Amino acid sequence: MMTSSTNSVAAASMAVNASRARRSVLNRKLVLTLVAWTIALMMFFPIFWMFLTSFKTEAEAISTPPSLFFTPSIDGYIEIQARADYFKYALNSVVISLGATLLALLIAIPSAYSMAFLPTKRTQTTLLWMLSTKMLPSVGVLLPVYLIFRDLGLLDSRTGLIIIYMLMNLPIVVWMLYTFFKDIPKDILEAGRMDGASTLQEIFHLLLPLTLPGIASTGLLCVILSWNEAFWSLNLTTSNAAPLTAYIASFSSPEGLFWAKLSAASTLAVAPILIFGWMTQKQMVRGLTFGAVK
Amino acid sequence: MRLSHSMLSRRRLLSLAALAALTPLSGQASAETITVATVNNADMVVMQSLTNEFEKSHPDIKLDWVVLEENVLRQRLTTDIATKGGQFDVMTIGTYEVPIWAKQGWLTKLDNLPADYNEADLIKPIRDGLSLTEGDDQGLYALPFYGESSMLYYRKDLFEKAGIDMPAKPTWTQVNDWASKLNAPDEGVYGICLRGKPGWGENTALLSTMVNSFGGRWFDEDWKPQLDSPAWNEAVNFYVDLMNNYGPPGATSNGFNENLALFSSGKCGMWVDATSAAGKLYNPKESSVADKLGFAPAPIAKTEKGSHWLWSWALAIPESSKSKDAARTFITWATSEEYINLVGETQGWASIPPGTRKSTYENPAYQEAAPFASFVMDAINSADPTDATLEPVPYVGVQLVTIPEFQSIGTQVGQQMAAALAGQTSVEDALASAQRSTERTMRQSGY
Structure with a gap:
């Protein structure tokens, strides 16, 4: 009797503990979800606001307090298309960012291969030195480049x-x-070599398929960085090669109202890369966390 | 086999894509293409929208536009012209750049303009501002697209209610009194709105005119900065007190645009700014105070000299242009009487680019559409960049000093003034610091 009651008490307390544990897990999940949503909304809000503003009139766009409910109009879009041909700039953006990404991958794959699989004493220094060039402000080399x-x-x-x-x-x-290449065991490449694969075949048939998620996410990042770059595109182009960043810049003005038009232009400019990002986010996350857990 | 096939096609795809990406744009049509760089102000947008009209009457010339925000454009053009990059055939620059760039030999001299251009019709102070008047290279280097001075806008209804009569020549002391009467923040109306946003083309422009009128100057005859002089001190203290007592909150982020929005939505009793705002304030579509708008000359303090500024946007041809003749054809068209009439007829007379030609102000259609026309003409005509200060100075310019160093000096001083307006520092400290940085810049430049 005694034992059974002790048992049942123990069982009951275990059940309480388990439900408490479940509840605390649930609570933690809830808090995490809330935090994640808050951060996501905060990050998305400017884009949402820009999207809303693009459908306002210029007067509504600057009104204080800002209006959340209004009659949407597409006048802003009509006007910006009348002033500059969006598709010309968009085509330039696509060609330039894809071209730059392909070219960068073409050069980077062999060099990363040699650094990952045939490291020398200076490999680490070379890598650091390469990164240090990113720390130079672009405007510092504007004149020589120009x-x-x-x-x-x-x-x-x-x-x-x-x-x-x-x-x-x-x-x-x-x-x-x-970093992606380094995570590939050397043995796999060696096995390939044993079977008589040349370096190129090794890269194309073994290394690239194995690291494809990583390469894809690198490529995607490169496309996004090229798409968003504004300093060089503004300074090195005039009209023929001007990409979307130059297109947006042309709608900002020190005189007169321009917020609605600027928002419309920005919405059009970010739309392709935003959709592209959404479509490829699985690959991006997979690539960026690739090899993170061993 | 399958593998190598897919590899081949992948390779081919890659190389094709690379090739497509690397192929530059195909050649242009046979017409000569000129690239016009301009700012994104309303009058230039109209010019851009009339591209077809120009190409119709000049089938052998095609226009390509590069439109940028003022500061970005200025930096972009300076890079190109200083390196003789030759990317632009027509540049939109202002009264500030023209004499400096002309002296460097960067701009094409515009002599022998066609007779039907009627050069004598250009308003004299504007024309002089775009010319070199000394040395071997005297002449005109840019054609004015629109010109402006500054003036005082006020709300007639509020003035009537407060029982104030606007005199012919208001003073800053009077403006201060009126601002105290009109100021009613609870009802959403501030006594006065003035520029507070730092920048040589923003708050420094307004403050320079105030300092001129308070009897001050930027430099003495030996190019010694005068920012620690009593006149600067008095003018800046006056400005800071006026704005803190009767101005809108957060005035340090208000430039021309922001004040235009504030005034046109009925939030300011008075506003001293560019005459080119008049067209917008009188347009009932853009302004809720169109029927209550009054205007007067820019306020004065000790002297009338330099109390209102002079600025024009002009079209110039860089020496590095490869299509100078076509560019010349375009700029003479875009600054001609014919162009002004074209804009008047197609866009409405209130939208024409003002302040460049006497004939504009004699035009009955314009006089009817713009009740401020003759007033603006007088303001422009009476602004004299060669005599804008009480005491003698070695420089030319009302709200600016036409030396290359002024951009950085003007902006640094503007930042100090904004700090004083925001209460981060006292006016005395701000001026002392502005004086030091200006002295340093001038010393480094070898003055």
């Missing part, structure tokens, strides 16, 4: 921007690929 581009006839050409963006992103691309 002069070189002038002499090579690269000003206002897509080729010029592709080269600049490739150079700009190369350190990050090499670094990311290097």
Whole structure:
């Protein structure tokens, strides 16, 4: 009797403990979800607000307190399309960011390969040195780059921007690929070599398929960085090769109201990359956490 | 086999994509293309929208536009012209840059303009501001697109209610009195709105005119900065007190645009700013005070000299342009009487680019659409950049000093003034610090 009652008490207290534990897990989940949602909403809010503003009239766009409910109008969109052809700029953005990404991968894959699998004494220093070039403010090299581009006839050409963006992103691309490649056991490549694979075959048939998520996320990051770059695109292009960043810049003005038009232009400019980001977020996350848990 | 096939196609795809990406734009049509760089102000947007009209009457010239915000454009153009990059055939620059760039030999001299351009019709102070008047290279270097001075806007209804009569020449002391009477923050009306946003083209422009009128100057005849002089002290103290007592909160973020929005939504009793705002304030579509708007000359203190500024946006051709003739054809069209009439007929007479030609102000259609026309003409005509201070100075300019160093000096001083307005520092400390930084800049430049 005694034992059974002790047992039942123990069982009851275990059940209480278990439900308490479950509740605390639930609570933690709830708090985490709330925090995650708050952060996500805070990050998304500016984009949402920009989207709303793009459908306001100029007067509504600057009104204080800001109006949340209004009659939407697409006048802003009509007006910006009348002033500049969005598709010309969008095409430039697509060509330039894809071109720069492909070129960067083309150069970075062999160099990351050699650094990951055939390291020398100076590999680490070289990697650090590559990254240090990212710490130089772009405006510091504006004049020399401008002069070189002038002499090579690269000003206002897509080729010029592709080269600049490739150079700009190369350190990050090499670094990311290097970390992904390092996680691949050397034995796999050696096994391939035993079977008579050449270096190129080794890269194409073994290394690339194995690290594809990593390469994909590196490529996606490179596309996004190139898409958003505004300093070089504003300074090295005029009209032929101007991408969307130059398009947005043309709607800001020190005189007169422009918020609704600027929001419309920005919405159009970020829409493709936003959709692209949503579509590829699985790959991005998979790539970025690739090899994180061993 | 399958693998190598897919590899091949992947490779081919890659190389094709790379090739497509690297192929530059295909060649232009046979017409000569000129690239016009301009700012994104309403009058320039109209010019851009009339591209078709120009290309119709000049089928051998095609226009490409680069539109940027003022500061970005200025930096972009300076990079290009200083390196002789040759990316632009027409540049939109202001009264500040033209003499400096002309002296450097960067701009094409515009002599022998066609007779039907009627150069004598250009308003003299504006024309002089775009010319070199000394040395071997005297002449005109840019054609004015629109010009402006500054003036006092006020709300007639509020003045009537308060029983104030606007005199022909208001003074800053009177403005202070009126501001105290009009100020009613509880009803959403502030006595006065003035620029507070730092920048040589923002608060420094307004403060320079105030300092001029309070009897001060930027430099003495030996180029010694005068920011620690009693006149600067008095003017800046007056400005800071006026704005703190009767101005809107957060005035340090208010530039031309913000004040325009405040005034046109009925939140200010008075506003001293560019004459080019008049067209917008009188437009009932953009302004809720269109029927209650009064205007008067910019207020004065000790002297009338330099109390209102002079500015114009102008079109110039860089020496590095490869299509100078086509560029010249375009800028003479865009600044001609014919162009002004075209804008008047297609966009309405209140929207024409003002302040460049006498004929504009003699035009009955414009006089009817713009009741402020003759007033603005007088303000522009009486602004004299060569005689804008009580005491003699070695420089030209009302609200600016036409030396290359002024951009950085003006902006630094503007930042100090904004700090004083925000209460982060006292006026005395702000001026002392502005004086030191200006002295340093001038010393480094070898003055």
